Amino acid sequence: MFAGHFGLAAGVRAKYPEVPLWALMLGTQLLDVVFVPLFVSGVETMDDHIGNGYGEAIIHADYTHSLLGALLISGLAWIVAKRFWRGRGGRVLAAVVFSHWLLDLIVHRADMPILPGNWGGLPTLGLGAWSHPWLAISLELVLLAAGLGMYVHAAMKASSGRKKRYAYLSGAVLGCLLVFALLNDVLGLF
Template structure:
């Protein structure tokens, strides 16, 4: 799951018009923003195994601090709490918490049974949608298109940067997704971790786009 998470971030603008798209992306992708750093620190492990699933060659061996359900609930509470302290907006804080949790729920659909419920081991879950490329695309692509449509419908561009910056962001996400799904396996785990850090640039791009757009009231 990649563009599906960003889809939820786009769509959430309709429920949280005062929150920047950058912050919505940050929440929706939060645990995957943590994960590359935890890989570099040796706290979590992944293995490259071509053919492991029809969609990704990655085997997630150990990622309790970023992707266990209990940890995700903790990260959701932390991000929501920080937002509430800064903005005093309970509704938006709760939406951000829901976005963090949505990442785990979407991963639950596609992953093999490797998502732990708590950091110290035990039960793992996963519904294996990644075993079928067709089913994965049938879920993620329409979800992404819906999210982008909802965002574009609930905002309007103030200038060319707001209009074409959004187009560029959407196209770039599609290109990255196609590369992930159809491209060659990554050369190393270290490369995965460093490339994963570039996701922060997508968050900054979203902040820039949203700065050049304005939320509009629903019809």
């Protein structure tokens, strides 16, 4: 769902232009950004016994991708973001950060705990769309198309004359990046 997160960020940018696109893109991936050092240090792990293709790994992100962990990271993002983009911008960024968990809930197998470290041994969550790759890819395509469409529409509406060319260009560049992100998801380029 890497690409789908970015598509959502592009759509949010169309509605809330006071928050820069780079901040929304980073925000939508913040759970994964925090995951990386925890993965490298062995605190969080991945089990690829099913395979290492699109969505085949079981991710043990028991802190960053727990419901409470995602809420805490979103809260920290809100505290930082409201300093730069005031109250509404901070809330928007916090919501985008938490949207990562919501989208992952749809695609992950039941590997997302409610509490960090799966304290209490509560059931883990995940609807498992990754078990049906075409469903997961279709969901990502919808998010990409809707987000890019909203972004381009807002950019065109906000520009006039000579600036329309820049709006077209920014939409084309963003579109290329989103398609590359989807190809990376599906084909495992990196």
